[in-house]
Amino acid sequence: MTVTLLALIVLPFAGALVVALAGERVVRSRALALAVALVECAVATLAIADMAGRSVPSLSWAPGGVLGAVPLSLGLDGLSAPLVALTAGLSLVAVLASWGVEDRPRAHHALLLALEGAVVAVFLAADLVMFYVAWEAVLIPMYFLIGLWGHEHRQHAAMKFFLFTFVGSALMLVGILIVISNLGTTVLADVPRVLPRTTQNLVFWLMAAGMLVKLPAFPLHTWLPDAHVEAPTAGSIMLAGVLLKMGGYGLMRVAAPLAPAAFADAAPVLFALGAIGVVYGALAALAQTDLKRLVAYSSVAHMGFVLVALAAGSESGYVAAMLVMVSHGLVAGLSFFLVGSLAERTHTRSIPDIGGLATTIPRWSVVFVFAALASLGLPALSGFPGELLSVLEGFRVFGWWTLAVIVGVLLAATYNLYAVRSVVYGEPMECWASLTDIGAREMLAAAPLVAGIVALGVWPRILTAVTAPAAQAIVLLIQGGAR
Incomplete structure (x- = not known):
C-alpha cells in the first residue's frame, strides 16, 4: 500500500520533470501532461479500491526518514481518499482546459503537474513535517501559474495570494513546532493528542x-x-x-484532533464565520458584473458550509463537510472551465455584454445551466445533500442561528439564476452570432464532472460510506480529548 501511495506523489513530480525537459513543442507538452494525468487517475483508483477492500480504513507509513531527515509517513482513509480522487480528476480536466496554451506550454504543464503532486502529498501526509512541507510546496507552482499565465492584473493577484498564504502558513508552522516540542513526535498516528489546555488554545488558533x-x-x-x-x-x-x-481537510485531520478542547471551545466562532461567509459570499456574488468573479465569490459562500458543518463537532458534521467539499470541487471546477471556455471565445467576462447564448452556443449553455443548478443546491445534484446535512447539523447544535445559513441558500438560488438569465437567455447579441460552440475535447473534459455531480446528488452514499468510519474515529478522539 505504501508503494502505491508514494507513487501517487512521485508520479506527477516525475511527469513534471519529463515535461520540463521535453522541449517547447506544444503537442509534445500536451500529450505528456495528459498521459501523466491519466496514469495518476488510474493509480488513485487502484489505491482507493485497495483501501475499500480492507475491513478497516488503511493507514500506511514508512517509519524513519527520507535521506534520514524528513519522515515519510503516508496514509489513506475515508477523509483523504475522496480528496485524492478529486485532485486526480480535476488535474486531468485542468490539462484538457490548458490545451490552447501556446505561451511556454512546457513550463505551464510542468507546473500544473507539480501542483497536482504537492496537493496529493498534503492529503496523503500522515506526519506533521511532511504535511507542512507539502502545504508550502503547493504555493510555488500556483504562484507562477497565476503570475505568468494570468490576466491583466496577474502580478498583483499572485503576490496577494502568496502573502496571505505564506503568513498563514508561518503561523501554522509555529503551532506545529509547539506540538512537536510538547509531544516529541511528528507522526500523527503516534501523537497522544494530549496537550495542556492553555497550549491547546494557542496551537489550535495558530x-x-x-x-x-x-x-x-x-x-x-x-x-x-x-x-x-x-x-x-x-x-x-x-x-x-x-x-x-x-483548509477544511487540515482542520479535520490536524488542528481539531491535536487540540480537541480548543476546537470545542472554538465551535461557536467557527459557526459564526461559516454563517457569515455563506451570506456574505452570496451577496457579493449577486453584486458582480464579471462572470468569473461571480463564481469566485460563490466559492466563499459554499466553503462557509464547511465551517458550519465542522462546528457541529459530530460524525455527521464531518461527513457533511466532506460532501460539500467534494461537491464544490466538481461544481466550481466545471463552472470555471465553462467561464474560461467562454472568455476564450468572446474575450470578455462582463455579464452585461453577453446574452442570448442559448441560440448561438447551445451545448455550452446547457452545461452552464446544469452547473448553476448544481451550485444552487437543486435536489438530485451534488450540492443538495451536503448543504442540507450541514444545515441540519448546524440547527441541531446552534439552533435558530442557522436561519442565517438558510438565507444564504436562498441567495445562492438568486445569483445563480441571475447569471443564467443574463448570459443564456435574453435577446441574442449580433456580435456573438458567429461564436463556435464547445467541441468534443471540451465536452470530454466536462463529462466526468457532470457525471460526478449527478452521481453524488442521486447516491451520496458513494462518498458517505467511505468517509463515515474515518469521521467517526476522529470525532471519538476529539470528544475523548475534549473531556
Missing part, C-alpha cells in the same frame, strides 16, 4: 489561522476573488477545486 486563510473563511478571503479572476482557466480549476479543500 494552525487554524493558516487553514482558514486557505479555506478561505471570512474575513480572510480577500485574496481569493483576485486570484480566481486573474488565474488562467487551469489555475482557477485547481485553486477552487482542490486548493481550498486543504
Whole structure:
C-alpha cells in the first residue's frame, strides 16, 4: 500500500520533470501532461479500491526518514481518499482546459503537474513535517501559474495570494513546532493528542489561522476573488477545486484532533464565520458584473458550509463537510472551465455584454445551466445533500442561528439564476452570432464532472460510506480529548 501511495506523489513530480525537459513543442507538452494525468487517475483508483477492500480504513507509513531527515509517513482513509480522487480528476480536466496554451506550454504543464503532486502529498501526509512541507510546496507552482499565465492584473493577484498564504502558513508552522516540542513526535498516528489546555488554545488558533486563510473563511478571503479572476482557466480549476479543500481537510485531520478542547471551545466562532461567509459570499456574488468573479465569490459562500458543518463537532458534521467539499470541487471546477471556455471565445467576462447564448452556443449553455443548478443546491445534484446535512447539523447544535445559513441558500438560488438569465437567455447579441460552440475535447473534459455531480446528488452514499468510519474515529478522539 505504501508503494502505491508514494507513487501517487512521485508520479506527477516525475511527469513534471519529463515535461520540463521535453522541449517547447506544444503537442509534445500536451500529450505528456495528459498521459501523466491519466496514469495518476488510474493509480488513485487502484489505491482507493485497495483501501475499500480492507475491513478497516488503511493507514500506511514508512517509519524513519527520507535521506534520514524528513519522515515519510503516508496514509489513506475515508477523509483523504475522496480528496485524492478529486485532485486526480480535476488535474486531468485542468490539462484538457490548458490545451490552447501556446505561451511556454512546457513550463505551464510542468507546473500544473507539480501542483497536482504537492496537493496529493498534503492529503496523503500522515506526519506533521511532511504535511507542512507539502502545504508550502503547493504555493510555488500556483504562484507562477497565476503570475505568468494570468490576466491583466496577474502580478498583483499572485503576490496577494502568496502573502496571505505564506503568513498563514508561518503561523501554522509555529503551532506545529509547539506540538512537536510538547509531544516529541511528528507522526500523527503516534501523537497522544494530549496537550495542556492553555497550549491547546494557542496551537489550535495558530494552525487554524493558516487553514482558514486557505479555506478561505471570512474575513480572510480577500485574496481569493483576485486570484480566481486573474488565474488562467487551469489555475482557477485547481485553486477552487482542490486548493481550498486543504483548509477544511487540515482542520479535520490536524488542528481539531491535536487540540480537541480548543476546537470545542472554538465551535461557536467557527459557526459564526461559516454563517457569515455563506451570506456574505452570496451577496457579493449577486453584486458582480464579471462572470468569473461571480463564481469566485460563490466559492466563499459554499466553503462557509464547511465551517458550519465542522462546528457541529459530530460524525455527521464531518461527513457533511466532506460532501460539500467534494461537491464544490466538481461544481466550481466545471463552472470555471465553462467561464474560461467562454472568455476564450468572446474575450470578455462582463455579464452585461453577453446574452442570448442559448441560440448561438447551445451545448455550452446547457452545461452552464446544469452547473448553476448544481451550485444552487437543486435536489438530485451534488450540492443538495451536503448543504442540507450541514444545515441540519448546524440547527441541531446552534439552533435558530442557522436561519442565517438558510438565507444564504436562498441567495445562492438568486445569483445563480441571475447569471443564467443574463448570459443564456435574453435577446441574442449580433456580435456573438458567429461564436463556435464547445467541441468534443471540451465536452470530454466536462463529462466526468457532470457525471460526478449527478452521481453524488442521486447516491451520496458513494462518498458517505467511505468517509463515515474515518469521521467517526476522529470525532471519538476529539470528544475523548475534549473531556
